[in-house]
Amino acid sequence: MANNGSVQKALEILEKQLNQPLKTALEVCARCGICAEACHYYVAEPKVEHVPAYRAEQLRKIYRKKHNFFGKYVSWLVDAEELDDEKFNKLVEMAFSECTLCRRCTFNCPLGVDTPLVMRTIRAMATATGKAPEILVMLADSAIAKGENPEIFKEMFLQQISQLEKELQELTGNPEAKIPVEKKGARVLYVGLAGAHTIIPPAIIFNEVGEDWTLSIYEAANYGVFLGDVERAKKIAKRIIDEAKRLKVQEVVVAECGHACAALVWDAPNWFAEKFPFRIRSVVEVVAEYIQKGKLTLDPKANSEPVTYHDSCNLARTGGIFREPRIILKAVVKDFREMNPNGIENYCCGGGGGLVALPEYYEKRMRAGKPKAEQIKRTGAKIVAAACENCKLQLGDLNNYYNLGVEVKGLVDLVANAILYRKKAYASSN
Numbered sequence: 376m377a378n379n380g381s382v383q384k385a386l387e388i389l390e391k392q393l394n395q396p397l398k399t400a401l402e403v404c405a406r407c408g409i410c411a412e413a414c415h416y417y418v419a420e421p422k423v424e425h426v427p428a429y430r431a432e433q434l435r436k437i438y439r440k441k442h443n444f445f446g447k448y449v450s451w452l453v454d455a456e457e458l459d460d461e462k463f464n465k466l467v468e469m470a471f472s473e474c475t476l477c478r479r480c481t482f483n484c485p486l487g488v489d490t491p492l493v494m495r496t497i498r499a500m501a502t503a504t505g506k507a508p509e510i511l512v513m514l515a516d517s518a519i520a521k522g523e524n525p526e527i528f529k530e531m532f533l534q535q536i537s538q539l540e541k542e543l544q545e546l547t548g549n550p551e552a553k554i555p556v557e558k559k560g561a562r563v564l565y566v567g568l569a570g571a572h573t574i575i576p577p578a579i580i581f582n583e584v585g586e587d588w589t590l591s592i593y594e595a596a597n598y599g600v601f602l603g604d605v606e607r608a609k610k611i612a613k614r615i616i617d618e619a620k621r622l623k624v625q626e627v628v629v630a631e632c633g634h635a636c637a638a639l640v641w642d643a644p645n646w647f648a649e650k651f652p653f654r655i656r657s658v659v660e661v662v663a664e665y666i667q668k669g670k671l672t673l674d675p676k677a678n679s680e681p682v683t684y685h686d687s688c689n690l691a692r693t694g695g696i697f698r699e700p701r702i703i704l705k706a707v708v709k710d711f712r713e714m715n716p717n718g719i720e721n722y723c724c725g726g727g728g729g730l731v732a733l734p735e736y737y738e739k740r741m742r743a744g745k746p747k748a749e750q751i752k753r754t755g756a757k758i759v760a761a762a763c764e765n766c767k768l769q770l771g772d773l774n775n776y777y778n779l780g781v782e783v784k785g786l787v788d789l790v791a792n793a794i795l796y797r798k799k800a801y802a803s804s805n
Contacts, residue, residue, distance in 0.1 A: 470497035475727035498603030522614035558589035595635035601729030633689030663699035677796030683756035687763035726769025
């Protein structure tokens with residue numbers, strides 16, 4: 376349980392967070408309830424607790440107690456409340472387990488009320504008082520420590536990449552294929568995630584087009600974002616920004632990861648109040664550009680089974696990256712089937728906002744993912760493509776939980792497969 380000191384600290388954080396966007400989100404809700412049907416939690420389980428406006432109202436009550444004239448003196452009249460231990464714990468539980476920050480409610484709100492901003496504020500209050508999920512804090516702090524002491528892990532990292540390079544050469548049949556690391560003056564700095572599956576497919580693509588690239592020694596994931604902790608998030612992002620500056624690259628390309636892309640592309644310039652001397656894009660945008668410019672020769676027969684695509688909330692809704700995935704899919708699959716709705720109106724998979732990393736909320740996120748599971752079923756697809764690591768993990772869990780009988784793949788996986796298939800077909804014909 377939080378103590379009185381924690382409650383006071385939480386209120387101090389709320390005051391510090393009160394910029395104009397947050398004040399607007401706390402003041403202008405008309406309580407019309409239109410946001411209800413926009414939320415995958417509510418669609419899965421229609422009850423008042425799952426209405427976004429209701430969730431945000433729990434913090435509005437606390438806000439009104441301090442910032443509304445009637446809230447200060449006749450609280451009952453405007454439903455204002457003091458924050459206490461029990462209410463604070465309920466706020467924390469709600470913010471981390473019952474909202475994936477997908478922003479579908481905001482897009483469907485007539486007034487544009489940013490409910491996820493309210494949830495992130497509660498998360499910031501929880502983090503500052505030691506109430507945030509421990510695993511998210513550990514993951515964020517581990518990334519920060521890695522940035523502060525890169526030499527400790529670099530030798531092992533380079534050994535791992537050396538092994539991956541051999542695997543790349545075997546897959547492509549090209550003994551000259553490389554995975555360069557810390558190459559100064561490279562055009563592109565590619566920032567992957569933990570695991571070879573986020574390095575090998577992009578490496579196949581980069582080598583195929585003859586890209587001048589180098590691999591970051593850091594991962595793109597930024598758990599400071601999920602904590603609502605801007606200072607932690609800035610430290611994690613700074614590792615990559617500093618690396619890009621040191622290597623003098625022209626472009627930073629972020630792996631298939633929705634929140635990582637959002638953090639680096641859209642948040643970081645505001646955090647640092649700086650225009651970076653390099654461009655930052657998602658690998659999805661870059662690969663789509665390669666295809667449009669004719670740099671890739673692809674064989675869609677490589678992916679002959681029916682494929683559907685799940686739009687990552689951060690990429691599609693927040694970032695507007697929904698045309699590029701379809702440029703890729705039309706080039707690399709034979710049978711593409713859209714989910715409905717899709718693009719910026721897609722339903723969240725249910726694993727966003729860091730929820731997929733929290734095992735204690737497994738059943739909650741499976742229930743919240745039911746609308747997505749039903750969407751997938753209706754397409755009849757055998758492969759679900761996604762361009763976000765958290766989405767892929769969640770979709771894999773939904774596949775098992777709801778017996779969907781599908782395989783989950785990344786967009787770059789499908790592209791790499793189409794490249795290798797064409798190479799093998801060419802080799803066998805000669």
